[in-house]
Amino acid sequence: MLLLKQKSRQGFDYLYGQYSGALYGIVRRVITDEETARDVLQEVFVKIWNNIDKFDPTKGRLYTWMLNLARNTAIDKLRSKGEIMQGKIQTGEDIVYKQEHGLKTEQQTDTIGLKAIVADMQPEHKTIVELAYFKGYTLDEISKALDIPLGTVKTRMRKAISLLRQHYNS
Amino acid sequence: MDIKEYIESGILEAYALGALTEEERTRVEADIAMYPELADELSVIETTMHKLADDHAVPPPAFMQEQIWNAINPGAEERTAPPSPPASKSVPLIPEDNRQRQPSWLRAAIWAAVAVSVLTNFMLLSQRNASREEQNILAAKVDSMAVEQQQLATVIGAYKKELDMQADPAMQTIVMRKEGDSRMAGMVYWSKDKGEAYLALHNIPMPPQGKQYQLWVIQDGKPVDMGVISNDMVSKDGMVQKIAMTVASGQAFAISIENEGGNPTPTQVFMVGAV
Numbered sequence: 001m002l003l004l005k006q007k008s009r010q011g012f013d014y015l016y017g018q019y020s021g022a023l024y025g026i027v028r029r030v031i032t033d034e035e036t037a038r039d040v041l042q043e044v045f046v047k048i049w050n051n052i053d054k055f056d057p058t059k060g061r062l063y064t065w066m067l068n069l070a071r072n073t074a075i076d077k078l079r080s081k082g083e084i085m086q087g088k089i090q091t092g093e094d095i096v097y098k099q100e101h102g103l104k105t106e107q108q109t110d111t112i113g114l115k116a117i118v119a120d121m122q123p124e125h126k127t128i129v130e131l132a133y134f135k136g137y138t139l140d141e142i143s144k145a146l147d148i149p150l151g152t153v154k155t156r157m158r159k160a161i162s163l164l165r166q167h168y169n170s
Numbered sequence: 171m172d173i174k175e176y177i178e179s180g181i182l183e184a185y186a187l188g189a190l191t192e193e194e195r196t197r198v199e200a201d202i203a204m205y206p207e208l209a210d211e212l213s214v215i216e217t218t219m220h221k222l223a224d225d226h227a228v229p230p231p232a233f234m235q236e237q238i239w240n241a242i243n244p245g246a247e248e249r250t251a252p253p254s255p256p257a258s259k260s261v262p263l264i265p266e267d268n269r270q271r272q273p274s275w276l277r278a279a280i281w282a283a284v285a286v287s288v289l290t291n292f293m294l295l296s297q298r299n300a301s302r303e304e305q306n307i308l309a310a311k312v313d314s315m316a317v318e319q320q321q322l323a324t325v326i327g328a329y330k331k332e333l334d335m336q337a338d339p340a341m342q343t344i345v346m347r348k349e350g351d352s353r354m355a356g357m358v359y360w361s362k363d364k365g366e367a368y369l370a371l372h373n374i375p376m377p378p379q380g381k382q383y384q385l386w387v388i389q390d391g392k393p394v395d396m397g398v399i400s401n402d403m404v405s406k407d408g409m410v411q412k413i414a415m416t417v418a419s420g421q422a423f424a425i426s427i428e429n430e431g432g433n434p435t436p437t438q439v440f441m442v443g444a445v
Contacts, residue, residue: 012242016235021227022220028228041230045238064216067223071188132189139189151179157187158180161215168221 023070029134030074040077044070075136125160173207186215328409335359346443358423365416384432387420398432
């Protein structure tokens, strides 16, 4: 943390070494186009670098802050480039469609989504996490896109996270 | 608030997944700040999200590290060899460079500010002068209006006094007329009990040069001098003036034209009115 606030090359190398993979992982799951994803990753690091002074450790964890920054920057890019990249990026409906197919065919769930290792996770839970976290859907939007009640969206989110929790703790 | 129910609802997960609107997010953050149990639960959720992110990490292409560093630290590109030591040296170079450049734009900015200030002051000054002139003109107008108003008030006061006297039942009104000219009138308001009399003139021309009007009361067929009428009073049409002498009795009032200063007996009668 101190190294980061000094804004030295050492600090940057540490930051990059520790987090670039996770941040790029999130960005790539939001944006499939590699070149755009790289631009976004750069943007994310610039933002982290410029705002590290303002980061308040008492209010949250650095990792969470950076992950959210990466996720939000990627989603903003996805939305602003929505038209240009339509051919390259799957829309929310596409994912839903694929998930539904996945239910039947048990295939191709891994192209943009969560790893297949989360095997005990039902597609209905996976889809909700993907729509929210990687596509930036709000509760209301998910409720409408999947045609399920708002309360159900939230409880499925809770279920999904608790499944992940179990998975990583075992 | 039922903390357990709140946690079970999945709103914290929705928060961590970024699925809340700005408004909802603010509310959840307030709840978290208030209830430590919620903060603890969120912390567990966040840890899961960290593990998820770790698990799904994708290493970026190797060149990205240098590219991003260059983007973060402009000027670092100039140096090709060892990154660390020159990097720390190059940092102060930028401010120094800026320091030299600063005065030129700063000077320009100051000159621009001074120019604007001078111009503004000049404009304000000329505006103030103009408004002062206007103010003087207005003040003069107000003065002349005040004078006019005073004059009007005097006239109105005179008329009102005359009306009051006409309305007073104890007051006798005697109208003196000039033969052959019904427009001219000399009004005498006479309170016989008090011996007080007032005179008002209407549409009476100024007397010829060197002449003056003189008022008389006819007592038992003999004219008694009531004093000369000032030309000032003739000019102030309708003004009521108290007659200086006591009028105890009389059958008629008259005005004559006399030489300036008056005459013991009337020589040229101008108008007469019987009581």
